[in-house]
Amino acid sequence: MAAVRATGLDAVPDAVLxxxxxxxxxxxxxxVALVSLVDDVRQFFPGAVGxxxxxxxxxxxxxxxxxxxxxxxxxxxxxxxxxxxDARVCDSPAIEDLRVVAYAGMPLTDETGHVLGSLCAIDDRPREWSDPELALLTExxxxxxxxxxxxxxxxxxEEARTGQRQAQAVARTFSARVNAALRRSQLLLAASQDFTRTVTVPDVIAAVQHLVVGEFTAVHVSVALRDDNGGVTVFGAEGLPAAVSAWARFPADAPGPLADVLRERRLLFCTDRAELLxxxxxxxxxxxxxxxQALxxxxxxxxxxxIGTLNIAWEQPRPADVEEQAVIxxxxxxxxxxxxxxxxLTDRVQAAATLQRAMLTPLPTVERLEITTRYQPAQSLDQVGGDWYDVVVTGAGALSLVIGDVTGHDLHAAAQMSQLRSMLRGYLIDRHEPPSALLRRLDQANFALGARxxxxxxxxxxxxxxxEPVTVSWSNAGHPAxxxxxxxxxxxxxxxxxPLLGVTRLTHRTTRSTVLPPGATLLLHTDGLLERRDRSPDEMTVxxxxxxxxxxxxxxxxxxDGVLAAVPATDHEDDVALLALRVPDEG
Known part of the structure; x- marks a missing residue:
C-alpha cells in the first residue's frame, strides 16, 4: 500500500500512462487497455482508454x-x-458492468518487486490470446x-533527503532502463507492423535484418528453414566469407548450433567467442x-x-541480458x-502457375494460317484467372477458335473456367454444329450441373x-466483338x-458469318485489354x-506484342487473353 501511495497516482488521468x-x-x-492499481478498498485507473x-x-x-x-x-x-x-471470475459484476469478456493482465511492480497492479488488455468478446501477443504485453x-x-x-x-545522491543515481539507472525498454517496445511494435506487409521469404529476411541490425548493432542476421527433404537452407547468408559458405545448406542432423536448436527447441546464447568455441x-x-564474437x-x-531458426551474430561480446533475450x-x-x-503464398503462386500452364494448351499447326496467342494474368498473387483461349482443329480445312472470360480472376474463377473449357472442347470434337448450337449446349450443361x-x-x-476464301462463322455470348x-x-x-452464359436457360443464340479478305488479321480478346480506371472504354478502343x-x-x-505494349497498363487488374489469326495473302 505504501508503494501504491508513493506513485502519487490516483483515479485521475495521467498523461504519460x-x-x-x-x-x-x-x-x-x-x-480497452488499463493501468490498474489496487489498494485496500478499490482499484483505480490512472491510465485508461476505451x-x-x-x-x-x-x-x-x-x-x-x-x-x-x-x-x-x-x-x-x-x-x-x-x-x-471461467470459474475464477465468472461471478464478477465486471462482466456485465464493464463488459469484460476476454482479459490479459500482466503484473506491474515497483523497483523492489512489490506488485502494485496490472497492465490490462480487455476485449468485449471471447478471444484466444496468442503467445506473441502475451509476450508483447509482458514486455x-x-x-x-x-x-x-x-x-x-x-x-x-524526496522523503529521504539524506539519500539524495543515491536516489539520483537510481533515477539515472531507471531512466536508462526506461529508454532501453521503450526502444525495445518500439522495436516490437515496428516488427508487428513491418512483418504484416511481407509477402515473400526475401521480404521477411529484409524486414528482420532492418529491425535487428539497427536495434542490436548485429553484423549478421539470417533465417534458417527446414525443408521436406531433411535439409536446412539459410536465407540472408549472402556476403559472408567463404569459410562460412557451409552454412548456406546443411543436413538437419549435422553438428552445430543451428541443428542443436532445431533438435532441442531452445534458445542458444553464446556471449563471447570463448563460450561459442x-x-x-x-x-x-x-x-x-x-x-x-557472440551468437x-x-x-x-x-x-x-x-520450422527453423533466427540467427544473430555480433563482432563484440554480448552479455546475456534477460530483457534482450525476451525481445529476440x-x-x-x-x-x-x-x-x-x-x-x-509461394506454394500458392507455384500451384496457380502450374494450373495456368496446364490450361493454356499448345497451339496446333494449321496449314496456310498463322495463329498466335498471349495471356497476361491480373497483377495478383495467384497469377491465374478466368480468361481462356482455345484453338481446335475439327477437320480438313476447318478449325474452331474460342475465347472466354469467367467472372473473377483468382483460383476459383480458374476452376470454373476449366470446367467450361473442357466441356466446350468435347462439344467441338464430338458435335459438328454451328457455334450458336454449341454455346446453347454449353449453357444447358452449365445449368444442369448446378454451376451457374x-x-x-x-x-x-x-x-x-x-x-477458296477463308470464311468465319461465329456466335457471341456477351463477349467483346x-x-x-x-x-x-x-x-x-x-x-x-x-446474352452471357449462366444468365437464363434456353437463351436464343445466333450464328453470323463473313468472309475474311486475303492478308487480313482476326483478333479475339478479353475485356481486360480495354478496362482501365483512368480511361473510358471508348478511349481504349480508339x-x-x-x-x-x-x-x-x-x-x-x-x-x-505491339497491342500489349501500347494498350494495356502494366498494372492491369483483370486478366488479358489475346488470340490472333492471319489469313494468307492469296485468299
Whole structure:
C-alpha cells in the first residue's frame, strides 16, 4: 500500500500512462487497455482508454469488479479467454458492468518487486490470446513497471533527503532502463507492423535484418528453414566469407548450433567467442573468418513444430541480458508467422502457375494460317484467372477458335473456367454444329450441373480450303466483338452479341458469318485489354484500333506484342487473353 501511495497516482488521468495504454490498445487491437492499481478498498485507473461511461470518467471501481486484485494477490499474470465461463471470475459484476469478456493482465511492480497492479488488455468478446501477443504485453508491462518504479523511487528519495545522491543515481539507472525498454517496445511494435506487409521469404529476411541490425548493432542476421527433404537452407547468408559458405545448406542432423536448436527447441546464447568455441570447437575457422564474437540462435515455431531458426551474430561480446533475450524471442515469433505466411503464398503462386500452364494448351499447326496467342494474368498473387483461349482443329480445312472470360480472376474463377473449357472442347470434337448450337449446349450443361457460372464466350468456325476464301462463322455470348484488320489498315468489328452464359436457360443464340479478305488479321480478346480506371472504354478502343492499323502488315507476333505494349497498363487488374489469326495473302 505504501508503494501504491508513493506513485502519487490516483483515479485521475495521467498523461504519460494514458498514452502508454493507447499504445497497448493499438498494438494488441483491443477496445480497452488499463493501468490498474489496487489498494485496500478499490482499484483505480490512472491510465485508461476505451472504458464505457461512467467508468472512463470515474476511473475507479470497488474490488468486487477487480480482476486485477488476482494479479496483485498471486504476483502472476491472469489470462482469461472468456470470463463468462471461467470459474475464477465468472461471478464478477465486471462482466456485465464493464463488459469484460476476454482479459490479459500482466503484473506491474515497483523497483523492489512489490506488485502494485496490472497492465490490462480487455476485449468485449471471447478471444484466444496468442503467445506473441502475451509476450508483447509482458514486455510493455516491464516498461510500465520501470516507469512506476521510477515514480516510487523518486518519491522515496524526496522523503529521504539524506539519500539524495543515491536516489539520483537510481533515477539515472531507471531512466536508462526506461529508454532501453521503450526502444525495445518500439522495436516490437515496428516488427508487428513491418512483418504484416511481407509477402515473400526475401521480404521477411529484409524486414528482420532492418529491425535487428539497427536495434542490436548485429553484423549478421539470417533465417534458417527446414525443408521436406531433411535439409536446412539459410536465407540472408549472402556476403559472408567463404569459410562460412557451409552454412548456406546443411543436413538437419549435422553438428552445430543451428541443428542443436532445431533438435532441442531452445534458445542458444553464446556471449563471447570463448563460450561459442567451448560448445562448438569446429566453428573456430568460421567465427574467425566472419569476425563473430557472440551468437544467438532462436527457434522458430510453426503450426506443426519447429520450422527453423533466427540467427544473430555480433563482432563484440554480448552479455546475456534477460530483457534482450525476451525481445529476440518475441521477434522470432513474428518471423515464424511471417515465414509461414510467405511460404504458403509461394506454394500458392507455384500451384496457380502450374494450373495456368496446364490450361493454356499448345497451339496446333494449321496449314496456310498463322495463329498466335498471349495471356497476361491480373497483377495478383495467384497469377491465374478466368480468361481462356482455345484453338481446335475439327477437320480438313476447318478449325474452331474460342475465347472466354469467367467472372473473377483468382483460383476459383480458374476452376470454373476449366470446367467450361473442357466441356466446350468435347462439344467441338464430338458435335459438328454451328457455334450458336454449341454455346446453347454449353449453357444447358452449365445449368444442369448446378454451376451457374457467369461467363462471356465466343466460338468461331473457320473454313480455309485451297483456292477458296477463308470464311468465319461465329456466335457471341456477351463477349467483346472480334476485330478484323485489313492489310490497308482498316479495322472493323464482327458485331452482334447475345446474352452471357449462366444468365437464363434456353437463351436464343445466333450464328453470323463473313468472309475474311486475303492478308487480313482476326483478333479475339478479353475485356481486360480495354478496362482501365483512368480511361473510358471508348478511349481504349480508339487506342487499340490505332495500334492495329499501324501493325496491319507487321508479322503477327509483332502485332500482338505491339497491342500489349501500347494498350494495356502494366498494372492491369483483370486478366488479358489475346488470340490472333492471319489469313494468307492469296485468299
Amino acid at each position: 494514458d498514452r502508454f495504454v493507447g499504445l497497448v490498445a493499438r498494438v494488441l487491437a483491443v477496445p 472504458l464505457a461511461a461512467p467508468w472512463q470518467q470515474g476511473r475507479t471501481t470497488p474490488l468486487t469488479h477487480s480482476f486485477c486484485q488476482r494479479v496483485v494477490r498471486t504476483g502472476q499474470p491472469l489470462v482469461v479467454s472468456d470470463a463468462r465461463t 510493455l508491462a516491464s516498461t510500465c513497471s520501470v516507469l512506476l518504479g521510477a515514480r516510487v523511487a523518486s518519491a522515496r528519495a 567451448a560448445a562448438y570447437p569446429t566453428l573456430r575457422d568460421t567465427a574467425e573468418a566472419a569476425g563473430w 544467438v540462435v532462436a527457434p522458430l515455431f510453426g503450426f506443426a513444430g519447429i 524471442v518475441s521477434v522470432a515469433g513474428y518471423v515464424s508467422q511471417a515465414m509461414q505466411r510467405a511460404r504458403h 457460372t457467369i461467363a462471356t464466350a465466343l466460338v468461331a468456325h473457320l473454313t480455309h480450303g485451297d483456292g 472480334p476485330l478484323v484488320v485489313a492489310p490497308d489498315g482498316g479495322v472493323h468489328p464482327l458485331t452482334g452479341r447475345d 487506342r487499340l484500333r490505332r495500334v492495329l492499323a499501324g501493325h496491319a502488315t507487321a508479322p503477327l507476333d509483332d502485332l500482338v
